[in-house]
Amino acid sequence: MPGRLVLYDTTLRDGSQSEGILFSAEDKIKIAKRLDDFGMDYIEGGWPGSNPKDMQFFTRAMDIEWKHAKLAAFGSTRRVKAKVTEDENIQLLLAAKTPVVTIFGKTWDLHVTEGLRTTLEINLELIRDSIAYLKDNGKEVIYDAEHFFDGYRDNPDYAILTLQIAEAAGADCLVLCDTNGGTLPWRVKEVIENIQKLFPETKLGIHAHNDGDVAVANSLIALEQGVMHIQGTFNGYGERCGNANLCSIIANAALKMPVQVNKNLKVQELTLLSRYISEMANMPHREEMPFVGNSAFAHKGGIHVSAVRRNRRTYEHIDPTVIGNKQRVLISDQSGQSNILQKAEELGLDLSSSQEVVKGIVDKLKEMENLGYQYEGADGSFEILIHKSTGQYRNYFELESARVIVDKHEESSIYSEAVVKVKVNGTVEHTAAEGHGPVDALDCALRKALEHFYPALKDMYLIDYKVRVLDSTEGTAAKVRVYIESQAGDMTWGTVGVSENIIEASWQALVDRITWLLMKKEVNKN
Numbered sequence: 001m002p003g004r005l006v007l008y009d010t011t012l013r014d015g016s017q018s019e020g021i022l023f024s025a026e027d028k029i030k031i032a033k034r035l036d037d038f039g040m041d042y043i044e045g046g047w048p049g050s051n052p053k054d055m056q057f058f059t060r061a062m063d064i065e066w067k068h069a070k071l072a073a074f075g076s077t078r079r080v081k082a083k084v085t086e087d088e089n090i091q092l093l094l095a096a097k098t099p100v101v102t103i104f105g106k107t108w109d110l111h112v113t114e115g116l117r118t119t120l121e122i123n124l125e126l127i128r129d130s131i132a133y134l135k136d137n138g139k140e141v142i143y144d145a146e147h148f149f150d151g152y153r154d155n156p157d158y159a160i161l162t163l164q165i166a167e168a169a170g171a172d173c174l175v176l177c178d179t180n181g182g183t184l185p186w187r188v189k190e191v192i193e194n195i196q197k198l199f200p201e202t203k204l205g206i207h208a209h210n211d212g213d214v215a216v217a218n219s220l221i222a223l224e225q226g227v228m229h230i231q232g233t234f235n236g237y238g239e240r241c242g243n244a245n246l247c248s249i250i251a252n253a254a255l256k257m258p259v260q261v262n263k264n265l266k267v268q269e270l271t272l273l274s275r276y277i278s279e280m281a282n283m284p285h286r287e288e289m290p291f292v293g294n295s296a297f298a299h300k301g302g303i304h305v306s307a308v309r310r311n312r313r314t315y316e317h318i319d320p321t322v323i324g325n326k327q328r329v330l331i332s333d334q335s336g337q338s339n340i341l342q343k344a345e346e347l348g349l350d351l352s353s354s355q356e357v358v359k360g361i362v363d364k365l366k367e368m369e370n371l372g373y374q375y376e377g378a379d380g381s382f383e384i385l386i387h388k389s390t391g392q393y394r395n396y397f398e399l400e401s402a403r404v405i406v407d408k409h410e411e412s413s414i415y416s417e418a419v420v421k422v423k424v425n426g427t428v429e430h431t432a433a434e435g436h437g438p439v440d441a442l443d444c445a446l447r448k449a450l451e452h453f454y455p456a457l458k459d460m461y462l463i464d465y466k467v468r469v470l471d472s473t474e475g476t477a478a479k480v481r482v483y484i485e486s487q488a489g490d491m492t493w494g495t496v497g498v499s500e501n502i503i504e505a506s507w508q509a510l511v512d513r514i515t516w517l518l519m520k521k522e523v524n525k526n
Helices: 026-040 052-061 087-094 109-116 120-135 148-154 157-171 185-198 215-224 246-256 268-278 303-308 337-345 353-370 380-390 440-451 455-459 472-477 502-525
Strands: 005-011 042-046 072-078 100-106 140-146 173-178 204-208 228-230 398-407 415-424 427-435 459-467 482-488 491-499
Touching: 005 246, 026 052, 026 398, 026 491, 042 353, 072 087, 087 100, 087 120, 100 120, 100 157, 100 398, 100 459, 109 120, 109 148, 109 459, 120 140, 120 157, 140 148, 148 157, 148 173, 148 185, 148 455, 157 173, 173 185, 173 228, 173 353, 173 398, 185 215, 185 491, 204 215, 215 228, 215 246, 215 440, 246 268, 246 491, 353 380, 380 491, 380 502, 398 440, 427 440, 440 459, 440 502, 455 459, 455 502, 459 502, 482 502, 491 502
Parallel strands: 005 042, 005 228, 042 072, 072 100, 100 140, 140 173, 173 204, 204 228
Antiparallel strands: 398 415, 415 427, 459 482, 482 491
């Protein structure tokens, strides 16, 4: 019977070494709780000897009752000139009071002589002393054989000897680390086969970095070979090019490989957890990621959409719903009528009996994208385009005039004010508002003028505002595309505007965002 996959998450330690990521102790506690609830086997909380924040995390973690996961503290073997009983880092690992300690040691002779600046024999003593001492103190010890694949390439006898020393000292699992991330999958397979012959009864693991863009492939190759302990990070976060992405490993292992998966693992929440960790890391979610990215099951080409409308298996390797994702149809100048029909269905509109209307929408879409509009993320503006094409569009207000004032003095901040005059059902409303910039002032003035007539606008707020220069060769006369993402309650929608004038492009997107929300409120009311 195939073995059970053991998942070891190091997002809070290795993942936090990713450029641009800085977790607070509170962030780490929140993420650890979500990982535990997800069904993770091991959660590596950090390196207690590296900074006070990690020690703060472990102190708080002592008071938490973990449902599924074992918490691990991470550190190095003792220092060359310190006794293990007096080594500060070793003592801090014990002070973290985790049931598991993951300790790394040097297996590449280059690192022993150049990094530690000691002898190969002394390095073996460091490994032996550290593991034996931690075992004597009742810890489950996972030994990370740092730079193992590079060490095995340059001096296989010594790399193997470090593993033998670690096993003899009592290590519960030997993890083969591709720390530089440059080993290719067929080499990983070859090395693992050799190690398994030498250590037939030993629990082996893999820790792969992604510098060669093969960390997931190397991890899956190891899993196929019977290496059940897999280390990685959510979203592939990690130093340099990152670590093996647990999102892809979990999805592939659970859905495509003959291995047992922890019965507590909530695979259906994989996408949700991936996005949560992106938010906690304050990083844009990588939408191109396999399985959990927003683009993972997005279809743009007309032929593709036509096929998936008949059978989703034609262009989808799994059902996205099983990992909490969803199929999306993108609207662009590559769209055919199938794209329009599918997208209209998603929006609750039936255009199946209106072939001429659909053809007209396709033609209009291509015309607008030629002008610089892009509807892939602007569902709100696209739905409005459909309503205009079908004659169902309602103009909720008319603009009489708008004026934006930007005032700048030498030693003061910029002052922005907008004055707007609109007409709603024959009634004119004339308002002014200040803002952090001209677009914000215009938005505030417009909403101020309309909220009296449409109170639902009070619940709407901005999520994102992006400006893209479409042709930089035109300099300050270049067209710009403005994208606005908005939210009201549990609804989110995007709108787009294009012009040589950023205020005009922003106005188009602002009007669409208001119109879309009012359309939805009207439909729900009816």
